Amino acid sequence: MHDLTLTELSNALQQRKFSSVELTRHFLERIKRYDGQLNSVITLTEELALQQAQLADSRLQQGTADALTGIPILHKDIFCTKGIKTTCGSKMLDNFIAPYNATVIDKFESAGAVMLGKTNMDEFAMGSSNETSYYGAVKNPWDIQAVPGGSSGGSAAALAARLAPMATGTDTGGSIRQPAALCNLVGLKPTYGTVSRYGIIAYASSLDQAGPMTHTAEDAGLLLNAMAGFDGKDSTSLERPPEDYTRHLQDSLKGLRIGLPQQYFGDGLNADVAQQLETAIAVLKQLGATVKTVDLPNSHLSVPAYYIIAPAECSSNLSRFDGVRFGYRCENAVDLMDLYKRSRGEGFGAEVKRRIMIGTYALSAGYYDAYYLKAQQIRRLISNDFKQAFQEVDVLLSPTSPTPAFNIGEKVDDPVTMYLSDIYTIAINLAGIPALSIPAGFVQNRPIGLQLIGNYFSESRLLNIAHQYQQQTNWHQQIPSAFT
Ligand SMILES: NC(=O)C[C@H](N)C(=O)O
Structure with missing residues (x-):
């Protein structure tokens, strides 16, 4: 059950191949069996999960199920969950039971998703390795010597080890995309204002944005469908008509103009990562895309x-x-x-x-x-760079992170080196535009990610490109050998 996509899980639930209670038990058992090695979950909500699964099963029987009804999910411990410990990875909130739900949590609840628990994270989302958590470092399932990335490292590690089929994260400067890259996942940071920040413990309010972490682009679209939407309780929430983020998945890539920011392929990029990206670019060219170098002078x-x-x-x-x-x-x-x-x-x-x-x-x-x-003022210049680039090309392609996952402990004493882990992701938050990371191969047996960056509200186009790429590659189907 744990190697199925969300659409496959949803079909199986609809066809009664297994019930939501059975599916939920399966993942709860996997968490209990494997999380001792990973430390990816802070709070397991077993009782609640089984109650929600029962409710989902009755919805499935009544024929009132949605796309995600009955499917288990793990939430980053930055989302307030009513009556459940919400720590943000900090001793400061170790005793905090949230009195209300974040809007995102409410939305998943009404979609019928089943909450398995809350995932470990860098303290208050500050970090790129999940080593700053009060609850200890999270390990990368691809190599437990390695960091999973951060700050949504618990969600990433759990998902990569197939302890849940979907998870949420938040991204202030790369916290969804960088751990997704280091753990071989799809991670999408939407346009600022797309997903409500209500009930998400605030870090840097002009940059914070929540988004999906999944195995496939199609799954990410399904999650974003559930998460996005105007919320009067968040003053920066955008009033836009709802959209189906999966509607362009099947579109052809013929004529797609991809820009490669020259500053994202220069010094500091690991040569093997660069080479692996060349292979990915060749796949997109074969699908009909054209590629040219673009300039982001203030990078x-x-x-x-x-x-x-x-x-x-x-x-x-x-x-x-x-x-x-x-x-x-x-x-x-x-x-x-x-x-x-x-x-x-x-x-x-x-x-x-x-x-x-x-x-x-x-x-x-x-x-x-x-x-x-x-x-x-610099933020405005960076944003103008993107504006300029999007007059020449449709999307930008870059590495998500300059290196594959580094070892636990390797950068903890050197904050500036740690900050450079996000060198290709941070500008996107400063500009408020969307970007996603998708699995693009392995370097020394550790996964690497490819980042696609789009103009405001181009999520469905980014997912289209990622989906077409995933039809030609099987990186995302690999499972770390210790967690099969
Ligand atoms: N929160 C994030 O998006 C991660 C970033 N590395 C930071 O520490 O700020």
Whole structure:
């Protein structure tokens, strides 16, 4: 059951080949059997899952089932889940039971999906390796010496090991796409504002966006159908008519104009990754696409601009964790200042503290113009680069990450090197445009990803290209040998 696509699972459920309860038990058992090695799940919601599966089975019997009804899902532990621990990978929220559901959680519930549990992640989504979690590092099922990527590393590892057939992630600077690339998955970051941020613990609000993590582009389209849509409870949610993101999957790629940003293929890109991408580009050419080099002249500024804007926004967002209202509170505080200082000092991990300090500094009087304002101006230049490129080509193609998964511990003492893991993903968040990563082969037995970047609202076109590519390749069907 665990090697089927969502459409295959849905058909099997409709045809009563197995029930949702049986399917749910199968994945719960896999989690129990394998997650000791991976550490991908923080909270298992077994009882709730079986209740939801029973409900789904009655919907299937009554003929009121949707595409995802009865199919199990794992959610990144950044989504608030009513009555269920929601930690965001932090000691600060280790005791936090969310009093309400994120809109995304509600949407999956009404679609009839079955929640298996909540996945491990970098603390407050800050990281590219899932090593900053209070709950310990997540291991990559392709090689347990390797990181799964981050910050949605738990969702990625669980999905790659077939502990669930679908999962959610969030992406502020690459957190869906980079772990998808490192774990051989499809990961899609939609256009900013497509998926409601209501009930998603905020990191950098002008960049955060939730999206699907799956094995195939078709599956990602089905998930996005369930996740997307206007929500009055999120002021940045876009009011647009609903669309079926799978509607263009079968379209031909004849005449598709692909741009290769020259800055994304230069120094710093692992030579074997570059070579593997050449093979992928050849496949797309065979399907009728034409390829040309394009220029994104401000690319080198994206990491520095991001590491001002994201910490600035996080320093503001994370000021709500004060030991007073919810979350971790230090013991025996002598006065209010002591309560604030020690609750925050003891509740946050090192990477979160680093970013709060950078952000607070960048926003402080006298430095605002030099850092934050400047970074916002650069953000506009980066966005203009994409605008210009999309006048020449339909989509851009690049590596998702400069290297395959690195080893656990390899970069923890060097934050700047760690930040460079997202060098090809960050500019997309700064511009607010959509991008996805798809499996594109292996380098030294570790998976690599290919990133497709589109203009605003081009998700269905990106999924079309990814789907056509997946008809010609079988990278996405590989299962790591220890988890077959
Ligand atoms: N949250 C993300 O999208 C990951 C990025 N590496 C960050 O640490 O900010």
